[in-house]
Structure formats: structure tokens, C-alpha cells
Amino acid sequence: MNLKVSDFKIPEELEEYKKALVKFAREVLDPLADKIDKEDSVPEKVLPLVRDAGLIALPCPKEYGGMGLSLSQWWPIMEIAGGVGGNIRLIPHNSSAMWKMIYARGTEEQKRKYLLPFVKAEKLASFALTEPDCGSGTDIQTTATKQGDHFILNGRKHLITPRGPLAKPFDFCHVVAYSKDRSLRGKGISMFIVDVDAPGFSWSPMPDFIGLHGYPHLVLNFNNCIVPAENLIGEEGNGLDLALETFLTPSRWSIGISCLGLAQRMLELAIEHSKVRVTFGKTIASRQAIQQILAEMATNIYALRMMIADVGLKLDRGLNPAVEASMCKNFGDKVSRQVSDAALEIYGGIGACSAYPIERLYREARTLWLEEGTPTIHGLIISRDLLSS
Ligand SMILES: Cc1cc2nc3c(=O)[nH]c(=O)nc-3n(C[C@H](O)[C@H](O)[C@H](O)COP(=O)(O)OP(=O)(O)OC[C@H]3O[C@@H](n4cnc5c(N)ncnc54)[C@H](O)[C@@H]3O)c2cc1C
CATH class of the missing domain: 1.20.140.10 (Butyryl-CoA Dehydrogenase, subunit A, domain 3)
Known part of the structure; x- marks a missing residue:
């Protein structure tokens, strides 16, 4: 079966699309999800298959290459992916929310450089908030210090869901860090786009999880990691609000x-x-x-x-x-x-x-x-x- 979302006019034929997607899920995606789980690796064909089935672009805005489905139209499609589970479910789960941070507050340059390729599945993105030595939110310890035209990030994140294999788990990551005085609590936290090849950035795999096999979850290390100032999303100090509202x-x-x-x-x-x-x-x-x-x-x-x-x-x-x-x-x-x-x-x-x-x-x-x-x-x-x- 060769399901292509472009074969359907959304949303008039959404019911038709959903029926075809259920068939596709049972015939193609379920066996793939089992294979990923048993072999603990994700075949290269999975991303193009899921992308071509519309599961990435459907909820994304039209002006950035998406199909602009409303969330009320989108959730029954996400429900079908939820029934497949595993790393296949993660792809649309990730795309249904991940684009909004840059879309809502990003610069035109960030949208061109990151959002457009994200919607086309040419660039994969993760999100990093949780840390090993503290609670999530205002308790985080990772810091970002402004130096000239860049920020220097220091700290650690863990339990981070990757989007690809260990060699290159994503192309960029949305990273939340304190860039202002900690006494400002939530208003001191900012969000940055960190490219996978940023100097001072490294990652290592975590041991196996109960489910979600295929790619190892990650510890991210920021060791004087250099992030260009233009990779700050929105204003300094609005990172936590941005994460809460848009992601x-x-x-x-x-x-x-x-x-x-x-x-x-x-x-x-x-x-x-x-x-x-x-x-x-x-x-x-x-x-x-x-x-x-x-x-x-x-x-x-x-x-x-x-x-x-x-x-x-x-x-x-x-x-x-x-x-x-x-x-x-x-x-x-x-x-x-x-x-x-x-x-x-x-x-x-x-x-x-x-x-x-x-x-x-x-x-x-x-x-x-x-x-x-x-x-x-x-x-x-x-x-x-x-x-x-
Ligand atoms: C499969 C998987 C994928 C994940 N992917 C990501 C990811 O991509 N990015 C990311 O940033 N994180 C990710 N996480 C992390 C996840 O969001 C956290 O594990 C979760 O938010 C809980 O935080 P914690 O592990 O630090 O637990 P802890 O904060 O250590 O909590 C331990 C226990 O203490 C309780 N507790 C903590 N603080 C309080 C409090 N103030 N009052 C009362 N009880 C409290 C908690 O409810 C919990 O029962 C992932 C986790 C899993 C399992």
C-alpha cells in the first residue's frame, strides 16, 4: 500500500484519509513498530514513510510547507499513530508541538533556517528541559552567559528523546537555560536553538528504557558550549513561558x-x-x-x-x-x-x-x-x- 497525503484534499476528504491511514497503520506501521522494538534500531525508510503519509506536515502552518490542519482535525489522526506506538508514534507527537516555539517567537531567519526544513523532515529537532541533578522548571541548573555575539552554555540534561541514531540524534535541540539572575526564577530562563555540531556540545546514550526502543535516550552535556546570540528564541527571560504555552x-x-x-x-x-x-x-x-x-x-x-x-x-x-x-x-x-x-x-x-x-x-x-x-x-x-x- 502506498499512502500519500498529497493524494487527498485536506480537510474535505479527511475521513477518507483517516480510513486509509488506519489500513496503513495495521498493514505497514504496526509490523515496523514491532521490528523496531525487537531489533532496537530504526530502519532508514521509517521517516520518509511517515512523512509521506502526512504525519509530519499535516498540523504545521501552510506558509512553512505544512497543511495547516486545525488541532481538532489533527487529534483523531494522532490517535491512530498512538495505536501504533513506539518510535512511530513519536514522530507525529513530536511534530504536532515542536514547530510552535520557533513559529510563535522565532525570527524570520530562524524560521527559514530551522522551521522550513523541520516541516519537510529534512531537519530533526528535540527538546531539552529535564536535568539529572534538580527538578524541571525553575530548579534547573543549566546556565547561558552572554559574551559578545554569543551565549556560553554550561550544564547537563538527561532523559532526552532523540530523533535519530546516536551518531546524529537530531539536527538541533530547543534547550532551556538560565541566562539571567536565578532570583528572577521563571523570568530568568531563556530558550536557545543548539545545533548538533555546536562547539562544546556533546551527548551520550542512556541505558535501555521499558519501551520506546530503537534509539537510545540521551544525556546532553554543555561544556562552555558556544551558541550564537541569534539562536535565542524570543526575548531573554521568556523561555519558560514560551515552553509552557507553545510546547x-x-x-x-x-x-x-x-x-x-x-x-x-x-x-x-x-x-x-x-x-x-x-x-x-x-x-x-x-x-x-x-x-x-x-x-x-x-x-x-x-x-x-x-x-x-x-x-x-x-x-x-x-x-x-x-x-x-x-x-x-x-x-x-x-x-x-x-x-x-x-x-x-x-x-x-x-x-x-x-x-x-x-x-x-x-x-x-x-x-x-x-x-x-x-x-x-x-x-x-x-x-x-x-x-x-
Ligand atoms: C520516555 C521518556 C522520554 C522523555 N523525553 C524527554 C525529553 O525529550 N526532554 C525532556 O526535557 N525530558 C524528557 N523526559 C523527562 C520527563 O519529562 C521527566 O522524567 C519527568 O518530567 C519527571 O521529571 P524527573 O524525572 O526529573 O522526576 P523527579 O522530578 O525526580 O520526580 C521524582 C518523583 O518526585 C515527585 N516530585 C518531584 N518534585 C516534586 C514536588 N515539588 N512536589 C511533589 N512531588 C514531587 C515526582 O512527581 C516523581 O514522583 C522523558 C522521560 C521519559 C520517561
């Missing part, structure tokens, strides 16, 4: 969508299995105990889907649904773990065997749990809002 909120929502896709796929697999597995002379689907489990899975998925749709509409209206995005992330985690537990129960013993797709998706649900912040931190964001009035 972290849509990205947390997108993790919720990934959880939704994964849970929906688990439900489909559990239904299929329950209809063919016969014990004591009957299919397990005919047992009320199994029917109750399926009903609870579907109910949770439905509730999550409604939350995702609501945040999509709010983002499209230009609102800042940061609290709702945290709710989607937290509820998405719960649903994907509950549904993956239930699917494993319905599969019985063979569900734990890697010959069956739920084994990989089950592990994937455990990494989604931690991506883009823990449940406790999202609980703090939600309750801070509740208690502020």
Missing part, C-alpha cells in the same frame, strides 16, 4: 492522545481475542465477567476522548488550556494503564508473550506514564489552579 501544553495534550490511541487499540485487540478464545465450550466474549471488563475499558476511553476533543477546541480558539492539558495527561495515563491491564487479563497468559502485539503496547503504556511529567506534578498544576481563587 508543553500541546505536548501534554498530545501524550493524552497517544494514551487514547494506545487504549483504543488495546480495546480492539481485546475484543478480537475475546471473540475467538474458547474455554469450557464457549467464547470468553460470551461471559458476563469479560463483558463487564470490556464495558469499563470502553467507558474510560470515551471519557478520555471527550476531554481530548475539548482541549483541541480550546487550543484552536487560541485559549491556553494548560490545566485541562494536565488533566488529559493524567487521565490518559490512568486510562492507558487500566485498559492495558484489562487487555492483558482478557488475553490471559499469551498476552505476556512478545508474539502478540499487546505485550509491546503494555510496556509502551508504562513510558507514557512518565513522559511530559509525572502524575504528581500534573496534580500540583491542577490543584494550584483550584486553590488560587
Whole structure:
């Protein structure tokens, strides 16, 4: 099957496109995701395949080569990618939010140099906030000191998701660092574009993760790393706000969508299995105990889907649904773990065997749990809002 997004007129034929994408996901992407997981390497054909299927350009702005889908149109497509999981899911997850930082506050030169090739998948980008020796946010230790026409970065990041193999894990990275006095807290943090070949920048692989095999996650080292002043995104001191508004909120929502896709796929697999597995002379689907489990899975998925749709509409209206995005992330985690537990129960013993797709998706649900912040931190964001009035 040779799916090309250019074969469809978006959005009039979006339904048509989605149907073709589901077929493409089951026939081409699922086997590839299994192969990546088992062999722990990503074949070169994956990026062009995913790009040609429209999964990178669809949500990006038209003036930079994208197809300009609204987020309400985009999330059902991201849900399909969430059902594939692994490094394939990561590509559209990454592209759905990563372009916005440069788009919102970048200079025309930054847009030409980084955004245009990013949308065409000619340049790959990562995002680096988390550090090994402190909490994420205003506790970060990485610093950027202005010297003439450049900044000098010092510090370390870890757990950073790469976009390519260890030899060249990305072309550039959005890096968050203190460039002003720490007493300014959030207003002292800035965001920089760091090219992979910047002097003083190096990286090393981290040990294997539960899921997300294919490329190793990274420790990034900034050792008097030289970054041209023109690589500052927006104003000095607006880096944390920029990250929260343009990247972290849509990205947390997108993790919720990934959880939704994964849970929906688990439900489909559990239904299929329950209809063919016969014990004591009957299919397990005919047992009320199994029917109750399926009903609870579907109910949770439905509730999550409604939350995702609501945040999509709010983002499209230009609102800042940061609290709702945290709710989607937290509820998405719960649903994907509950549904993956239930699917494993319905599969019985063979569900734990890697010959069956739920084994990989089950592990994937455990990494989604931690991506883009823990449940406790999202609980703090939600309750801070509740208690502020
Ligand atoms: C698969 C994967 C991919 C990732 N990719 C990236 C990436 O590309 N870029 C990036 O920057 N990061 C990335 N991360 C990091 C991820 O965002 C962090 O792991 C996550 O935000 C939690 O931060 P931490 O690991 O520093 O946990 P910690 O801050 O060490 O937290 C440990 C525990 O303490 C709790 N805790 C911490 N502070 C408080 C507090 N103030 N009050 C109450 N409880 C608290 C937490 O909730 C958690 O339960 C990735 C992580 C994973 C697992």
C-alpha cells in the first residue's frame, strides 16, 4: 500500500484519509513498530514513510510547507499513530508541538533556517528541559552567559528523546537555560536553538528504557558550549513561558492522545481475542465477567476522548488550556494503564508473550506514564489552579 497525503484534499476528504491511514497503520506501521522494538534500531525508510503519509506536515502552518490542519482535525489522526506506538508514534507527537516555539517567537531567519526544513523532515529537532541533578522548571541548573555575539552554555540534561541514531540524534535541540539572575526564577530562563555540531556540545546514550526502543535516550552535556546570540528564541527571560504555552501544553495534550490511541487499540485487540478464545465450550466474549471488563475499558476511553476533543477546541480558539492539558495527561495515563491491564487479563497468559502485539503496547503504556511529567506534578498544576481563587 502506498499512502500519500498529497493524494487527498485536506480537510474535505479527511475521513477518507483517516480510513486509509488506519489500513496503513495495521498493514505497514504496526509490523515496523514491532521490528523496531525487537531489533532496537530504526530502519532508514521509517521517516520518509511517515512523512509521506502526512504525519509530519499535516498540523504545521501552510506558509512553512505544512497543511495547516486545525488541532481538532489533527487529534483523531494522532490517535491512530498512538495505536501504533513506539518510535512511530513519536514522530507525529513530536511534530504536532515542536514547530510552535520557533513559529510563535522565532525570527524570520530562524524560521527559514530551522522551521522550513523541520516541516519537510529534512531537519530533526528535540527538546531539552529535564536535568539529572534538580527538578524541571525553575530548579534547573543549566546556565547561558552572554559574551559578545554569543551565549556560553554550561550544564547537563538527561532523559532526552532523540530523533535519530546516536551518531546524529537530531539536527538541533530547543534547550532551556538560565541566562539571567536565578532570583528572577521563571523570568530568568531563556530558550536557545543548539545545533548538533555546536562547539562544546556533546551527548551520550542512556541505558535501555521499558519501551520506546530503537534509539537510545540521551544525556546532553554543555561544556562552555558556544551558541550564537541569534539562536535565542524570543526575548531573554521568556523561555519558560514560551515552553509552557507553545510546547508543553500541546505536548501534554498530545501524550493524552497517544494514551487514547494506545487504549483504543488495546480495546480492539481485546475484543478480537475475546471473540475467538474458547474455554469450557464457549467464547470468553460470551461471559458476563469479560463483558463487564470490556464495558469499563470502553467507558474510560470515551471519557478520555471527550476531554481530548475539548482541549483541541480550546487550543484552536487560541485559549491556553494548560490545566485541562494536565488533566488529559493524567487521565490518559490512568486510562492507558487500566485498559492495558484489562487487555492483558482478557488475553490471559499469551498476552505476556512478545508474539502478540499487546505485550509491546503494555510496556509502551508504562513510558507514557512518565513522559511530559509525572502524575504528581500534573496534580500540583491542577490543584494550584483550584486553590488560587
Ligand atoms: C520516555 C521518556 C522520554 C522523555 N523525553 C524527554 C525529553 O525529550 N526532554 C525532556 O526535557 N525530558 C524528557 N523526559 C523527562 C520527563 O519529562 C521527566 O522524567 C519527568 O518530567 C519527571 O521529571 P524527573 O524525572 O526529573 O522526576 P523527579 O522530578 O525526580 O520526580 C521524582 C518523583 O518526585 C515527585 N516530585 C518531584 N518534585 C516534586 C514536588 N515539588 N512536589 C511533589 N512531588 C514531587 C515526582 O512527581 C516523581 O514522583 C522523558 C522521560 C521519559 C520517561
